[in-house]
Amino acid sequence: MKIAVITGVSKGLGESVAESMMGRGVHIIGVSRSDNEKLNQKAEENGVSYTHYPCDLSSQEELESVFSRINQHVKEQSPQKVYVVNNAGVVEPIDRVGALDANQVVKHVHINLIAPMLVTNMVVEQLADIDVDIINVTSGAANRPVYGWSTYGGTKAGLNYFTETTAFEQKQRGGKHRTVAFSPGVMDTDMQADIRSSSEEAFADVEKFKALKEEGKLRSPSVVADGLMKLLDEGFESGAVYRVDQLID
Template sequence: MKVAIVTGDSRGLGQAIADKFLNEGIHVIGLSRTHNDTLKEKADQKGVTYSHIRCDLSDSNDLTQGIDKVMYLAFQNDIEKVYLVNNAGVIDPIETVGQLDASLVNKHFQINVTTPILFINRLLKEADEQGVNVGIINITSGAAEKTIHGWSIYGSGKAAINQFTETAAMEQEKAGSEHFIIAYSPGVVDTDMQGEIRAAAESAFADVDKFKKLKEEGQLRSPSAVADVLMKLLSEEESIDNGRVYKLYDLIDQ
């Protein structure tokens, strides 16, 4: 039996990834603030289970309880493999340094950095204790490697996740573990987050018109198409380069 844990599964890329796992006959545990009825319907059609944990990842107590509930569900049966997709994320605050809102900065790092780190830490502990193999995918961004006006917080958080991914993978290899931990950069995807980006003021984000143009010209990829590329990568698990930051554009060119 295989299980996939997907954070931020209620919409966008998270929903698409959860849907793809269900298509593969893999049981899904979703974690987000809102429930997605279509995923439950898909699970019923495929003869697998979809469990949802309602959780506000910006609240540290809610996060701790949510992780506890997810781990209980993930390891209560005869498990062969557990996947974890750290997808949940926010873009705010989009603002220049000197004008940042402290509360938004704290919320951002809680969701985009602290949450995936704590999930990975707990999952590896549980998996090792129970002898279960895991595959971890952290959703990252090209912003981790670029200097983008107004995106100091988002880019810094994703850079932190990339570094954490590489370090955790190195530690697992030194320990002789078969777990894999990678990051996946999906490019520009047509999600609600893109709508938030396009709504930013030019004073806060100088490149806002560029992102508006991408939408107008139909250059945004659908969440489903981006999820398909990830699933193809996971289907060739034996060739996965542990610790690597995979970029959608490189995978499409292959």
């Protein structure tokens, strides 16, 4: 039995990864603020289970409560393999340093960085005897400055370092967990719509992102999910960062 725990499962890449894994016989535990009825139907069609846990990942207390229950549920199933996909993320606030909204910054850091750190910490502690692959969804913005994306790029850079360090520690300790950062590139999702709605004063590259949409250059989440499946099938170096364009044509 294989189980995947996917955050941000209600739409976008999280939904597509869940559908792809269901097609491979993987049982899904989805985490998001709202459920996705489509996934219930997909699970039934593929003969697997889909269990949804509502959770606001910006709340430490709620996250710890929910993932304690999830990890207990996983242990009770005695799976031979578990995937944990830290996919949930936000892009706001989009603005220059000096004009950032403090409340948005705090919420952003909680969802994009603190949440995957806490989830990983709990998995490593509570599922120590289970073979687990932890996939952290990152961004190319982690590697270069983008005007207006200091918060987004900063959290993704932190996530990459956290991924690398977790892998290093597991290797040193002879642990059963592997972790990888996966950069999905530009996708046709609600996040991209948020980006395109930015002002040029807040986000200098907004016209470039509008052009990507107009020219049909945004990948669908299902295509990106296929790239992630290929990475999991072919194997990966724990702690490394992989870009989707390395995996698909």
